[in-house]
Amino acid sequence: MQHPRFLSRTIMLAFGFAIASVTLAATAQYSTYLPLVVGRPAVPVIGGCEIFPSDNAWNQDVSTLPVDSRSANYIASINAGGATRLHPDFGSDPSYGIPFVVVPASQPLVPINFVEYADESDPGPYPIPANAPVEGGGDRHVLVVRQNECKLYELYHAAFTGPGWNAGSGAVWNLRSNALRPAGWTSADAAGLPILPGLARYDEVNAGEIRHALRFTVWRSQNGYILPATHAAGATDDPNYPPMGLRLRLKANYDISGFTGHARVILTALKKYGMIVADNGSSWFISGATDSRWNDDDLNQLKSVPGNVFEVVQTGTVVR
Numbered sequence: 001m002q003h004p005r006f007l008s009r010t011i012m013l014a015f016g017f018a019i020a021s022v023t024l025a026a027t028a029q030y031s032t033y034l035p036l037v038v039g040r041p042a043v044p045v046i047g048g049c050e051i052f053p054s055d056n057a058w059n060q061d062v063s064t065l066p067v068d069s070r071s072a073n074y075i076a077s078i079n080a081g082g083a084t085r086l087h088p089d090f091g092s093d094p095s096y097g098i099p100f101v102v103v104p105a106s107q108p109l110v111p112i113n114f115v116e117y118a119d120e121s122d123p124g125p126y127p128i129p130a131n132a133p134v135e136g137g138g139d140r141h142v143l144v145v146r147q148n149e150c151k152l153y154e155l156y157h158a159a160f161t162g163p164g165w166n167a168g169s170g171a172v173w174n175l176r177s178n179a180l181r182p183a184g185w186t187s188a189d190a191a192g193l194p195i196l197p198g199l200a201r202y203d204e205v206n207a208g209e210i211r212h213a214l215r216f217t218v219w220r221s222q223n224g225y226i227l228p229a230t231h232a233a234g235a236t237d238d239p240n241y242p243p244m245g246l247r248l249r250l251k252a253n254y255d256i257s258g259f260t261g262h263a264r265v266i267l268t269a270l271k272k273y274g275m276i277v278a279d280n281g282s283s284w285f286i287s288g289a290t291d292s293r294w295n296d297d298d299l300n301q302l303k304s305v306p307g308n309v310f311e312v313v314q315t316g317t318v319v320r
Contacts, residue, residue, distance in 0.1 A: 042054045042059075042211070043056075043059045043211060043212070044059075044197070044201075044204060044211055044212055046100075046102060046145050046196070047102040047145040047146065047147045047148065047149075048147055048148040048150075049145065049148065049149070049150035049175045049176075050150075050175060050176075051152075051175060051196065051197050051212070052175055052177075052178065052197060053176065053177075053178060055178065056178050056197075057178075057213075057227075057228045057276075057315070058194075058197040058198065058212045058213050058228075058273075058276075059197075059211065059212050059213075059273075060213070060273070061272055061273065062213075062247060062249050062272070062273060062274045062313050062315070063249065063252065063271060063272045065247075065249075065313040065314055065315065066313065066314050067311050067312065067313060067314070068311075068312040068313060068314045070239065070240065070312065071311045071312040073240040074240065074241070074242050074246065074248075074312045075307060075308055075310060075311070075312070076240070077220070077238075077240050077241045077242065078218050078219070078242060078283045078284065078307060079283065079307050079308070080219075080220075081218070081219025081220060081282070081283045082219070082283075083219065083282050083283040083284050083285075083307075084283075084284070084306060084307050084308075085284060085303055085304065085305060085306050085307060086284050086286065086302045086303065086305040086306075086307070087282065087284050087285045087286070087302070087303055088200075088266075088285075088286055088288060088299045088300075088302050088303075089217075089282075089285040089286060089287055089288065090199075090200065090287065090288030090289065090290065090291075090294065090299075091288075091294045091296045091299055092291075092292050092293070092294045092295070092296050093296075094136075094290055094292060095136040095137075096136070096290065097135075097199075097287070097288050097289055097290035097291065097294075098135045098141050098143065098195060098199055098287055098288070098289060098290060099133035099134070099135060099143070099289065099290040100133070100143035100144070100145065100196055100199070100289060101129075101132055101133055101143070101144055101145075102144075102145045102146075102147055103127055103128075103129060103132075103144055103145070103146050103147065104146075104147050105146060105147045105148055105149060107127040107128075107129060107146055108127065109124070109125035109126065109127050110124070110125050110126065110127075110128060110163050110164035110165065111124050111125050111163065111164035111165075112124030112125060112126050112128075112155070112164055112165050112166075112167055112170055113161070113164065113165070113166045113167070114166075114167055114168070114169060114170060115157075115166055115167070115168060116156075116157060116167075116168035116169055117156075117168060117169035117186055118169075120169060120181075120182075120184075120185040120186050120231075121167075121169045121170045121171065122170060122171050122172040124164065124170075125164065126144065126153045126155070126164075126165070126170065126172070127144060127146045127149075127153065128142060128144050128153060128155070128164075128165055130160050130162065132144060132160075133290065134158055134159075135290075139156060139157065140156070140157050140158050140159065141154065141155065141156055141158065141188055141189075141195060142154070142155040142158040142165070142167075143155075143188075143195055143196050145175075145196070150174065150175040150176050151172055151173065151174060151175060152172070152173040152175055152194060152196055153170070153171075153172055153173075154170060154171050154172075154173070154187065154188035154189075154194060154195055154196070155167040155168075155169070155170045155188055156168045156169045156170065156187075156188040156189070157169070169186055169187065169188055170187075170188055171187035171188050171194070173194045180192075180227065180228050180230055181230040181231070182230065183230055183319070184230065184231060185230055185231055186230075186231040186233075187230075187231070189215075189278050189279055190231060190233035190244060190278065190279040190280060191225060191229035191230075191231055191233065191244035191245055191276075191277065191278045191279060192225070192229055192230035192231035192244070193215075193228065193229055193230075193244075193245070193276065193278050195215065195278070195287075197212055197213075198212070198213060198214050198215025198275075198276060198278060198287060199214075199215065199287050199288055199289045200214055200266055200269075200286065200287070200288035200289065201288070201289045201291070202288075202289065202291040202293050202294055205262045205265045205266065206262070206293075208265060209265060209268075209269070210265060210266065210268075210269035210273070211269075211273070212269075212273055213247070213269075213273040213274050213275055213276050214266075214269065214270065214273070214274075214275040214276070214286050214287065215275065215276060215278040215279075215286070215287040216248075216275045216276070216277065216278065216284065216285060216286045216287065217277070217278065217279045217280060217281030217282060217283070217285045217287075218241075218242050218277055218280065218281070218283050218284075219280070219281070219282060219283045220234070220235070220236065220241055220280065221233055221234035221236075221241055221242050221243060221244060221277065221280055222234040222236055222237065222238060222239060222240075222241040222242065222243050222318070223235070223236060223237050223320060224243040224244070224318040224319055224320040225243050225244040225245045225318070225319055226243055226244070226245035226246055226247075226315060226316045226317065226318055226319070227245060227315075227316050227319070228245060229243070229244040229245025229276075229277075229278075231244060232244055232319075232320070233279065233280055234280075237320075239318070242277050242312075243277070243318045244277055244278065244279075245276060245277060245315075245316075246276070246277040246312060247274050247275070247276055247277075247312065247313050247315045248274050248275050248276075248277075248310045248311065248312050248313070249270060249271060249272075249273075249274035249275075249310065249311060249313055250267060250270040250271045250274070250305075250309060250310055251271075251309050251310065251311055252271060254267075254271075254305075254309040256268065256271075259301050260298070260301070261295065261298045261301075262294075262295060262298045262299060263298055263299060263301035263302050266286075266302060267302070267305070270310075274313065283307070284307050286302075
């Protein structure tokens, strides 16, 4: 997928306030059709670390938030790219999805050379092994959590060069904090967001519940963003196109009783936590972690879900 991130680098942001941590209410309510799993934490845990605090935007229950007044216009513009149905951008084929790896606490730090967005990247070194899995396709993301450190390291356009890595951009996230990127900065993703929290992961889906929002892409975005996104990647000022950070949810009245297995778990999460515009690409493509255990026949049920059964919720104003 092509991501015209360079278009947003001409944006000059002129507001003079400090971005505070996002504090949004979240609950740990369980699916109505699956048994309660006693003792599960309120938020996802990877590598011994919670993936951001429970009040982080990624973990927010948006099922009762008001609908945005531009919702219908946003949905129409997302559909205008030709793709009009949900599409899982992951599956059992290892060339699909975005991989991540948990490394031990002893993982050595290596140098990172940023060749595209060095001025908006967190400097190295990063604890990324030479054999870290790299996303297929053009984006070549690398995602690493170091065991019990509670930091997430993410790279974009990554390539191992020895002893370290070249990358287009990179970000280090403190998983114990709601702190955002500086205003106008990208990350390893176009929206300036972390990638790992927005991935559907096999283990959580197989356990019966996703407890966070999902990441997805749109074919065209406007030149603006909504917090917790901090970076725009759009080529138009038309306010009817989605900004980075826009939050959608599956409508409460959309009947998912005919869906089974993993597809139903994902759709249940989309009603409660929704999904966030994180990059430009094919419209309605939701992101998941690379895993050979995915059942493609099961996931393919999602391709029957039309985009017009989603709605945009109000989570903030557009920053331009």
